[in-house]
Amino acid sequence: MLIGLFGCSDAFAQVDLSTLDRRMAGPPTQVLVLGSVHLSGLPKDFKHDSLAPVIDRLAAFKPEVITIEAISGEQCDLAARHPAIYGAQGMAPYCRKTDAAKAATGLDAPAAIAEAHKILKHWPAAPSPAQRRHLAAVFMAANDKASALVQWLQLPQAERRSGDGLDDVLVASLEKAMLHNDESLQIGARLAARLGLQRLHATDDHTGDNVAIADEAAYGKAVQTAWEAAAAPMGQIHEREEALIKSGDMLALYRYVNRPDVLRTVVDGDFGSALRDTSPEHYGRLYVAGWETRNLRMVANIREAFRERPAARVLSIVGRTHKPWFDNLLGQMQGVEIVDAERVLK
Known part of the structure; x- marks a missing residue:
């Protein structure tokens, strides 16, 4: 019986969906994920006009559906x-x-x-x-x-x-x-x-990231300790971002924060370091679980936004740390093509 259950690997082979839309009728839906800094963290005298070159390039993409992180x-x-689930x-x-x-x-x-x-x-x-x-x-x-x-x-x-x-x-x-x-x-x-x-x-979507933690102080300390281990490379990125913000060149800033190498460093410094947390309670993994649940539900909401719009051009504006998850998850959707943000922002 054991041989029958585990000896035949073909019975457990995954179905490859990557080519399911190979012969799809019509053009794909093009999705551009723009990773953004959170402007709420900028000084109150931030000049909104400095965003004009960014908006010009996004306008050239001509999105027909725009989603936001709200x-x-x-x-x-x-x-x-x-209130029993989400608090008073x-x-x-x-x-x-x-x-x-x-x-x-x-x-x-x-x-x-x-x-x-x-x-x-x-x-x-x-x-x-x-x-x-x-x-x-x-x-x-x-x-x-x-x-x-x-x-x-x-x-x-x-x-x-x-x-x-x-x-x-x-x-x-x-x-x-x-x-x-x-x-x-x-x-x-x-x-x-x-x-x-x-x-x-x-x-x-915040319905899935309210992780139940018995000792919130210990949880916070464990995750913070994990982040501190990756402080050096993250510090370099923050310094570069601050310099670009100070210069007022927001197009250069958006080009920088959407670069794959920068995003890889940010993701590893945040979530990779959390996964390396050694606390017995696996606090780091709980943190990542909440984050991934949130991203899965956000991507489902984005998919719903263009559900009735096959072949539409879609722009998703979101905090830059979400972008790698969005690109990966949306890229698995049938009939969806991920647009290179670096190319659009050139």
């Missing part, structure tokens, strides 16, 4: 409804309150999400300013400020005012968002508006 309104609502505050660090938008529109988050889907399904080719203001208000109520900003930016300056569901509070919030250091807004929303897209797709 929690969707659906997931924010889900977490709030399950849900995902408060990642989800803003929608009370002001609800007061202005009369819509809670689920109703606003449904309304946004309904509006977009029948969206005209040449929407009026009133329609854009109304959709922006609905997006705000749906906890999707980034998509609301996409609508706001496509309004003529004279039409950026209250009305059609937007009150003065929501207008002030959108005006503030235009100045916020956030790659989802300063790259994603501005690029989408420039290309005439109607929304962004929030694809971050």
Whole structure:
């Protein structure tokens, strides 16, 4: 019996899916993953105009779907409804309150999400300013400020005012968002508006990385100790990034952080070092498990974003450490071709 179970290796051979789409009808979906620094960590006086060369090159790629590293309104609502799983505050660090938008529109988050889907399904080719203001208000109520900003930016300056569901509070919030250091807004929303897209797709996911740790202090110490072992090469990368940021050459910065050799060093310094942690509890492996679960769910969300758009060009803007996972996982999808970020940013 043992011979029958283990002696025949062919019975356990994996099915190779890499050539399944070899004779697929039509062109592949092209996916460009842009690894980004988190602009929120930059000084408040950071010049957003310095991102123009980056946006120009992304615009030349002509993405038809843009995804961002943000929690969707659906997931924010889900977490709030399950405090036993996600805590009393849900995902408060990642989800803003929608009370002001609800007061202005009369819509809670689920109703606003449904309304946004309904509006977009029948969206005209040449929407009026009133329609854009109304959709922006609905997006705000749906906890999707980034998509609301996409609508706001496509309004003529004279039409950026209250009305059609937007009150003065929501207008002030959108005006503030235009100045916020956030790659989802300063790259994603501005690029989408420039290309005439109607929304962004929030694809971050924190439902699977809330790892249950009995001794959080010990866990934190173990992971920090592992990181310190890789401090030298990581320090060199951070120094180079800081120099590029200080110079104001954001195109050079984005070229640098998307280089494969730089990404390999970053990934090894973070997750490779964690996997080498020798704590009896395997804290480092728990850390990596949470990270990989998050990436798997994020990639599934990205795949959903272009599910009905075969052969589309897709841009995914995400923190640069996610990029190797995204490239690998999305590259396994049928009919998907990963675009070289270095080539696009040349």
